[in-house]
Amino acid sequence: xxxxxxxxxxxxxxxxxxxxxxxxxxxxxxxxxxxxxxxxxxxxxxxxxxxxxxxxxxxxxxxxxxxxxxxxxxxxxxxxxxxxxxxxxxxxxxxxxxxxxxxxxxxxxxxxxxxxxxxxxxxxxxxxxxxxxxxxxxxxxxxxxxxxxxxxxxxxxxxxxxxxxxxxxxxxxxxxxxxxxxxxxxxxxxxxxxxxxxxxxxxx
Numbered sequence: 001x002x003x004x005x006x007x008x009x010x011x012x013x014x015x016x017x018x019x020x021x022x023x024x025x026x027x028x029x030x031x032x033x034x035x036x037x038x039x040x041x042x043x044x045x046x047x048x049x050x051x052x053x054x055x056x057x058x059x060x061x062x063x064x065x066x067x068x069x070x071x072x073x074x075x076x077x078x079x080x081x082x083x084x085x086x087x088x089x090x091x092x093x094x095x096x097x098x099x100x101x102x103x104x105x106x107x108x109x110x111x112x113x114x115x116x117x118x119x120x121x122x123x124x125x126x127x128x129x130x131x132x133x134x135x136x137x138x139x140x141x142x143x144x145x146x147x148x149x150x151x152x153x154x155x156x157x158x159x160x161x162x163x164x165x166x167x168x169x170x171x172x173x174x175x176x177x178x179x180x181x182x183x184x185x186x187x188x189x190x191x192x193x194x195x196x197x198x199x200x201x202x203x204x
Contacts, residue, residue, distance in 0.1 A: 012057055013125040014067040014117055020133060021115045023108045024144045025049030025070060027168060028151045030175020044075040046083075046105065047168070049147075050115060050127075053140035066143050069117060071127040077103060086130040109146045112139045151177040 027047040034041050049070035057065050073083040077100055087103075088094055090113050095103065116129030133139065149160045151172070161169065172178050 012060070012062060012067060013069050014052055014055055016118050016125070017116075018129075019052045019067075019115050019117065020054055020137070020139055021050035021052050021069075021113050022139060022142055023048060023111050023113065024051050024068075024142065024146050026105055026109055027147070027149045027164065027172075028075075028177075029072075029168070029171050030151050030177040032171065032175060046073050046075050047071070048073060048108065050113065051142070051144050052115070053143065068144070069115070069125065069127055089129070089131045092132045106148060109148060110142065112137075151175065151181065153181060156181055 025047065027049075029045040029047055031042060032045045034043075047070050049068060051066040051068050053066050055067045057063055057067060071086075073086075074081055075083065077084045077087075077095065084095070087108075090108075090111070112133045114129075114131045114133050115127055116131075118126055118128045120126050147160065147163070149164065149172075150156060161172070164172070
């Protein structure tokens with residue numbers, strides 16, 4: 001995948017704060033049409049998800065597992081794009097001209113970072129900052145398996161698709177990229193991201 005959650009997984013989002021994290025999810029959502037304040041936008045989107053190895057869920061079905069949080073991005077490295085802004089801060093360096101022509105996002109899977117987590121005005125938990133971890137910091141081993149899903153024809157993996165939550169699968173099914181891969185039109189009336197998703201040493 002180049003740039004030019006969950007309903008019943010038991011994951012819970014952390015409290016606001018700053019955390020050590022590791023990227024464990026990279027999900028291609030395809031082109032999504034969203035409505036906000038009367039305006040409709042159409043953008044190719046990806047979901048990036050992190051586990052927080054030092055912050056364990058204290059109770060419930062996911063007790064003992066790291067807290068998990070994800071962020072939606074427009075798949076773009078435009079100078080004003082949030083994805084580029086966060087990747088530059090995460091990498092600690094700007095993109096080269098060559099990288100801007102096609103940076104492989106798969107490189108972020110397994111990469112450590114510092115996350116700033118805040119609450120929106122509506123009370124939803126959001127990732128509002130992604131930076132590199134301090135020099136000399138050692139992160140605990142990864143707990144959750146890395147999941148990569150792409151809608152590129154040569155990378156599409158139906159087993160990975162089936163493992164995703166129903167909400168994420170419904171989003172993907174409404175993308176023209178998925179429809180093209182499946183050879184037909186699918187639509188269940190999806191309108192907005194929030195309709196389907198609950199909030200809850202770098203080498204790239």
